[in-house]
Amino acid sequence: MNDELLAERFEANRSHLRAVAYRMLGSATEADDAVQDAWLRLSRSDTAEVANLAGWLTTVVGRVCLDMLRSRRSRREEPLPAVPGPGAADPEQEAVLADSVGVAMLVVLETLDPAERLAFVLHDMFAVPFEDIAPIVDRTPAAARQLASRGRRRVQGAPVAPEPDLARQRQVVGAFLAAARQGDFEALVALLDPDAVSRTDVAGAPVSRGAVAVARNAALAATAVGAHLALVDGAVGIVAEPGTPRFRVLTFTIAAGRVRTIDVLTSPDVLTTLTVERLA
Numbered sequence: 001m002n003d004e005l006l007a008e009r010f011e012a013n014r015s016h017l018r019a020v021a022y023r024m025l026g027s028a029t030e031a032d033d034a035v036q037d038a039w040l041r042l043s044r045s046d047t048a049e050v051a052n053l054a055g056w057l058t059t060v061v062g063r064v065c066l067d068m069l070r071s072r073r074s075r076r077e078e079p080l081p082a083v084p085g086p087g088a089a090d091p092e093q094e095a096v097l098a099d100s101v102g103v104a105m106l107v108v109l110e111t112l113d114p115a116e117r118l119a120f121v122l123h124d125m126f127a128v129p130f131e132d133i134a135p136i137v138d139r140t141p142a143a144a145r146q147l148a149s150r151g152r153r154r155v156q157g158a159p160v161a162p163e164p165d166l167a168r169q170r171q172v173v174g175a176f177l178a179a180a181r182q183g184d185f186e187a188l189v190a191l192l193d194p195d196a197v198s199r200t201d202v203a204g205a206p207v208s209r210g211a212v213a214v215a216r217n218a219a220l221a222a223t224a225v226g227a228h229l230a231l232v233d234g235a236v237g238i239v240a241e242p243g244t245p246r247f248r249v250l251t252f253t254i255a256a257g258r259v260r261t262i263d264v265l266t267s268p269d270v271l272t273t274l275t276v277e278r279l280a
Contacts, residue, residue: 120151
């Protein structure tokens, strides 16, 4: 692969790699450093046998971030703040990143051991298989699964209040709807809590659990004909296929900047009780 094509393919993956690094490190500056390190490693490597460049780069960024976290721990340094002070290189970009993850979530992630954080972030937030995570943390896939599970339990144990701000609700639900329309699966997963749940009011219908499963199932409802944002009983939701027999409403619970639950309401008895106002 020539240098120009390699650079183009790297740039195509940059935003994903930066998102991974930011969730690992909690700092846009350090995330950029990790991504740059990944580029240097890529430019020096023989990629002729690399079948999945995105996966290869994600693994490299994971290794770089793990080393940075361990170095931070060994020096007993405090993590860089999620929102920088005066003089930071790009405070606007860092604020956007912090907002996309949720400062509360970043605070919780800082309590995790570096290996736990890597396993949890890569698997639960970016759906990386444990078989790919295991070599990064020098563990078996089963041990990597346990690391992610421990991290998940710690995150679940942190009390997080539902988001009361309508503007913030609209931002998250709007991003969810946009990602569903664009078929951006990674963006959908990133917007969901690792233990997100999606339910429907149809009797006997299965409950989807976990960000990956919820992203797959909820996206189908969110991309239906005429889907749009609406205020549903005072909270931001999605209305799909209004005026048809398949009319349904999606309601959301949002906490720490991510979707915790999605309820798909289809029963006429329930729908007639809702106050729904379309959002422009």
